[in-house]
Amino acid sequence: MEEVKLHGTSYNLFTYRVIWALKLKGINFDYIEEEHSDKGSLIMKYNPAFKRYPFLFHGEKVISESMVILEYIEDTWPQNPLLHIHPLDRAIARFWVKFAGDKGHCIGTMYYTTGEKQEKAIKETIEMLKLIEEQALGDQENKFFGGEKIGIVDMAFGIIPHWLEVIEDIVGVKLLEPHTFPRLLNWVQNFKEEQVIKENLPNRDEMFVFLKNQRER
Amino acid sequence: MEEVKLHGTSYNLFTYRVIWALKLKGINFDYIEEEHSDKGSLIMKYNPAFKRYPFLFHGEKVISESMVILEYIEDTWPQNPLLHIHPLDRAIARFWVKFAGDKGHCIGTMYYTTGEKQEKAIKETIEMLKLIEEQALGDQENKFFGGEKIGIVDMAFGIIPHWLEVIEDIVGVKLLEPHTFPRLLNWVQNFKEEQVIKENLPNRDEMFVFLKNQRER
Numbered sequence: 543m544e545e546v547k548l549h550g551t552s553y554n555l556f557t558y559r560v561i562w563a564l565k566l567k568g569i570n571f572d573y574i575e576e577e578h579s580d581k582g583s584l585i586m587k588y589n590p591a592f593k594r595y596p597f598l599f600h601g602e603k604v605i606s607e608s609m610v611i612l613e614y615i616e617d618t619w620p621q622n623p624l625l626h627i628h629p630l631d632r633a634i635a636r637f638w639v640k641f642a643g644d645k646g647h648c649i650g651t652m653y654y655t656t657g658e659k660q661e662k663a664i665k666e667t668i669e670m671l672k673l674i675e676e677q678a679l680g681d682q683e684n685k686f687f688g689g690e691k692i693g694i695v696d697m698a699f700g701i702i703p704h705w706l707e708v709i710e711d712i713v714g715v716k717l718l719e720p721h722t723f724p725r726l727l728n729w730v731q732n733f734k735e736e737q738v739i740k741e742n743l744p745n746r747d748e749m750f751v752f753l754k755n756q757r758e759r
Numbered sequence: 760m761e762e763v764k765l766h767g768t769s770y771n772l773f774t775y776r777v778i779w780a781l782k783l784k785g786i787n788f789d790y791i792e793e794e795h796s797d798k799g800s801l802i803m804k805y806n807p808a809f810k811r812y813p814f815l816f817h818g819e820k821v822i823s824e825s826m827v828i829l830e831y832i833e834d835t836w837p838q839n840p841l842l843h844i845h846p847l848d849r850a851i852a853r854f855w856v857k858f859a860g861d862k863g864h865c866i867g868t869m870y871y872t873t874g875e876k877q878e879k880a881i882k883e884t885i886e887m888l889k890l891i892e893e894q895a896l897g898d899q900e901n902k903f904f905g906g907e908k909i910g911i912v913d914m915a916f917g918i919i920p921h922w923l924e925v926i927e928d929i930v931g932v933k934l935l936e937p938h939t940f941p942r943l944l945n946w947v948q949n950f951k952e953e954q955v956i957k958e959n960l961p962n963r964d965e966m967f968v969f970l971k972n973q974r975e976r
Contacts, residue, residue, distance in 0.1 A: 545787070590890065590894060591858050591890050592858075592861075605847070605850045607854055607857055609857070614846050614850040614851065617846035629831050629835045630831070632831070632834055632935040633822045633830065633834075635825050637823065637831055640826070640827060641808050643860075644860070644861075675809065677808060
């Protein structure tokens with residue numbers, strides 16, 4: 543058994559995605575919390591392209607970028623699968639993972655901008671949430687994006703259930719309303735009730751203070 | 760055997776990626792060329808999130824987004840693999856696929872902008888090419904990104920060998936020089952000499968005219 547170590551930062555969705563996946567697979571690992579300000583040797587050695595945490599160390603191997611790490615975890619430990627076996631289901635999941643990566647930035651932009659830029663980011667966020675509501679969730683009655691079990695798409699969209707709520711409070715908007723996003727809110731509830739998620743989320747109040755301070759800086 | 764049909768547009772890297780992968784796997788398919796101007800019913804039905812071609816139809820199944828389609832092709836037809844079997848090799852490949860998707864836009868921006876915006880995009884393109892030269896190719900002596908056989912990363916970076924050259928001509932810059940990008944140019948040569956690529960590339964002169972006209976519009 544090779545040692546598994548996760549280097550990440552606090553209140554960071556990318557880090558939490560990996561924590562959730564490892565916990566779901568029942569993999570023992572050490573978690574090393576890094577400073578947010580650190581863009582030092584580890585970053586420059588292992589991820590100079592994106593300059594960010596987390597890193598998964600598995601024995602001598604190092605993997606970066608959260609969704610790439612999740613595919614690595616899936617390939618390495620097949621138990622409690624994050625992806626279905628059928629190629630079409632896998633493609634649908636990877637499509638939404640790509641969507642979350644390419645379109646999810648607007649939530650961050652909404653959080654750290656003001657004025658016109660923020661207005662634009664709020665609009666983009668609503669558009670993005672609508673696409674998820676209508677296209678990804680559609681008329682399905684499942685608990686999660688991929689069916690009755692939590693999977694890779696739920697983790698990709700992990701910013702919506704906890705982080706977006708805190709950001710809404712900081713920015714002073716309310717985007718996720720039951721009459722406009724009924725399916726998404728239903729999923730948010732299912733997601734938060736899932737054991738591995740419930741037990742591994744940053745403390746809401748502490749995150750509020752942290753994100754508020756970050757924004758003001 | 761379910762029918763395989765590819766709907767794409769001319770001179771379009773995303774479409775060519777799928778053509779290369781299908782040809783490499785030896786899959787018979789029909790190619791349906793769509794109008795560039797078309798953002799109609801097919802797009803709105805199958806990819807309202809990104810609003811772009813190509814689509815792969817496989818029997819009743821429809822898959823969109825070129826790199827997602829490539830993973831689908833790999834999952835469906837395992838012959839002549841696009842990805843290695845070992846999880847670490849797969850993770851490295853997926854990292855660079857993500858990099859190509861997230862950072863490759865600057866080539867397009869360089870092509871369709873002018874003035875300061877173009878200057879910025881040229882700088883970003885050089886930075887991106889440097890990361891590929893130093894990090895993705897590093898001190899390896901392989902023919903392709905993943906080893907001696909062409910794979911998913913080569914297809915992800917497929918814009919560099921043919922499209923970038925034409926864009927350099929249109930914009931009037933020369934970024935890929937032997938003294939700054941020796942490994943990348945070596946790869947460009949290997950890529951272009953590969954049978955499946957050589958036989959499936961848009962005509963250079965026609966593409967020049969098409970892209971020059973598009974830009975002026």
